[in-house]
Amino acid sequence: MASSDAMDLMGVAGHALSSLPMNAEVLVLQHTLEDHPGFLGQWLDREQIRWDVFCAEAGQAYPGSVAGYRGVAVLGGEWSANDERPSLRQVEALIREADTLGIPVIGHCLGGQLMARAFGGRVERLPLPEVGWWTIDVLASDAARAWFGDAAGRTVPVFQWHYDGVTTLPPGAEVLASSPACTHQAFAIGPHLAMQFHIEIDPGKIDAWLNDPGTVYPAAVREGIPTAQPPETTRAITARHQPESEALAHQIYRAWRSRWR
DSSP states (O other), rough: OOOOTTHHHHHHHHHHHSSSSSSSSSSEEEEEESSOTOOOOOOHHHTTTTEEEEETTTOOOSSSTTTSSSSEEEEEESOTTTTTHHHHHHHHHHHHHHHHHHHOEEEETTHHHHHHHTOOOOOEEEEEEEEEEEEEEESSSSSHHHHGGTTSSSSSEEEEEEEEEEEOOOOOOEEEEEEEEEEEEEEEETTTTESSSSSTHHHHHHHHHHHHHHHHHHHHHHHOOOOOOOHHHHHHHHHHHHHHHHHHHHHHHHHHHHHHO
C-alpha cells in the first residue's frame, strides 16, 4: 500500500519526535510511511503521554535500546515480517530487550507478527487475505478479559489488511482472539500483546490505503475472494464501525498502560 501522501505522513512521523522532550514514556516504531500511528497517536496525546516515533522508511534509524521507555508500540506496514530488512530484525531485537527489561510491547499487524518471530513463533502467507471490516471472536478467558474488557466472549468488528499471519505461536503465548481466516488474531505473552488487526485505524488511514491499495488487494476483489471486502463496502460501513473500534482501542491501550512500570 504505497501512499501518494508520503511526504505528509513523513511529517506525521517526525512531529511527535521533534516536539516532545527527551524523556518520552513511549517508543513507537513505524515501518512504512503509509502506516502511521493513527488513533494510537491521538490516544497518547489525549492521555498526555509523551512519545517518540521513528519511521524506518523515512530514513530514521531506530534507537539502539528501549531502555528508559515505559512502553513500546510496533506498527504495521506492507512489508512481510519475513523480509530480509535490517530494520525488521532490529525491531525483533528491541522486542526481546523490552521483554528482558519488563517493558510491555504492543504489536499491530506486522508488529504483532514480528513479536511472534522475536519469541520463536512462525509467520507465513495465509490461504486467504483479510482486507476490510471483519469480525473476530474474542475468547472468554481471564487473559482476554484483561486485555479486551467487555469485548471478551463476544464477536466484534475490527479493521484488517493482511496477507500473512502467525501460523505457529511462540512458546508460552496464549491466543485471545481468532477469525475463520486467521486463527491467531491476538495473543498475549508475558506483559505483551500482539494483534493481527489494526486497532490503531482511523478514517484517514483507511481512505489513504483504499486510494492507493497496491496490486494484491484489487486483484483479490476482482477474483471475488470472500475475505477481500470491496472498497465501496469498506467506505460505506467505516462510519458505523469506527466508534466501536476506537472504544476497543481505548480499552486495549489502557490495559497496555496498566502494565507499565
